[in-house]
Amino acid sequence: MFGRSKIKLCLPDKPSLLPRFVRLNRGRHAVSSLLEQVTRQMAPSHMTSTVFAHYPWSFAAPAPAIWPRHYVIGAFLPGTTPPVALYAVVSGEGLFPPLGMRDSLPFWLARTLTSPMTVVIDAKREAEIRHWCKLLQRMLIAGRPALSSNTLPLWEGLRDARCEADVEIGSEHGVDAMPWMEWPGCIRNEETIWIWRQSRYGKVIESQKMNRFE
Numbered sequence: 001m002f003g004r005s006k007i008k009l010c011l012p013d014k015p016s017l018l019p020r021f022v023r024l025n026r027g028r029h030a031v032s033s034l035l036e037q038v039t040r041q042m043a044p045s046h047m048t049s050t051v052f053a054h055y056p057w058s059f060a061a062p063a064p065a066i067w068p069r070h071y072v073i074g075a076f077l078p079g080t081t082p083p084v085a086l087y088a089v090v091s092g093e094g095l096f097p098p099l100g101m102r103d104s105l106p107f108w109l110a111r112t113l114t115s116p117m118t119v120v121i122d123a124k125r126e127a128e129i130r131h132w133c134k135l136l137q138r139m140l141i142a143g144r145p146a147l148s149s150n151t152l153p154l155w156e157g158l159r160d161a162r163c164e165a166d167v168e169i170g171s172e173h174g175v176d177a178m179p180w181m182e183w184p185g186c187i188r189n190e191e192t193i194w195i196w197r198q199s200r201y202g203k204v205i206e207s208q209k210m211n212r213f214e
Contacts, residue, residue: 058106174203
């Protein structure tokens with residue numbers, strides 16, 4: 001489970017807004033470096049419509065530079081350098097079963113970044129993101145099921161938030177399973193960064209993997 005994980009907001013122009021704790025600088029630098037590498041190495045998207053230019057990507061990778069035997073998972077909004085991102089550092093013990101679900105934490109973090117599709121995070125948009133993150137964090141700490149009666153309004157609100165890209169992607173688009181063998185256990189490979197996009201229905205519509213040491 002992700003109950004002890006802290007969801008963090010990474011805004012490239014406002015580093016002082018991040019939570020402060022002992023390993024913050026090292027963790028922030030490691031995640032920023034990882035995402036900068038991702039944006040450099042990403043292959044061109046096969047989704048060529050301009051409405052997908054800022055559609056969020058989810059990501060997962062080992063995080064030995066932050067904590068041993070931990071992983072960083074989250075979502076980022078392309079179009080900024082470094083990308084605006086939401087992420088959590090999680091223990092390998094509780095990571096794999098929930099990450100194998102269609103509506104895993106990276107999916108919900110991507111939905112949090114979904115609307116409106118803009119690279120400008122103004123004060124109002126930042127407040128909205130922080131509001132959703134607080135609610136998600138409470139759900140993680142409580143360990144409540146994703147579809148319980150108490151949490152259903154949260155999930156419905158995030159899933160129903162729509163942007164132009166969401167309008168173009170129907171429930172029939174995408175696939176139900178990740179394209180990688182032994183997912184999510186395959187992310188134990190410290191040489192690889194895994195990124196993917198999901199529709200609001202949870203289906204995988206695009207995916208890539210890259211060598212983190214190139």
